[in-house]
Amino acid sequence: MDVRDLVKKWEGVLSEGSDIKSDKVKKSTAIMLENQHNYLMEQTAWGNDSF
Numbered sequence: 420m421d422v423r424d425l426v427k428k429w430e431g432v433l434s435e436g437s438d439i440k441s442d443k444v445k446k447s448t449a450i451m452l453e454n455q456h457n458y459l460m461e462q463t464a465w466g467n468d469s470f
Contacts, residue, residue: 420453422446422449422450425446425449425450425452425453426445426446426449428449428453429448429449429452429453432452433445433448433449
């Protein structure tokens with residue numbers, strides 16, 4: 420998935436609170452959110468709820 424697509428996917432979260440003015444920060448935060456989401460979904464799929 421392209422980084423711009425991730426920013427669109429997570430726009431609802433990224434727009435909460437004060438506006439993120441830096442594109443680099445917005446993109447890196449979207450990547451971090453996606454990685455965390457994928458990790459949690461993987462842990463749930465394996466039935467590992469110790470996180």
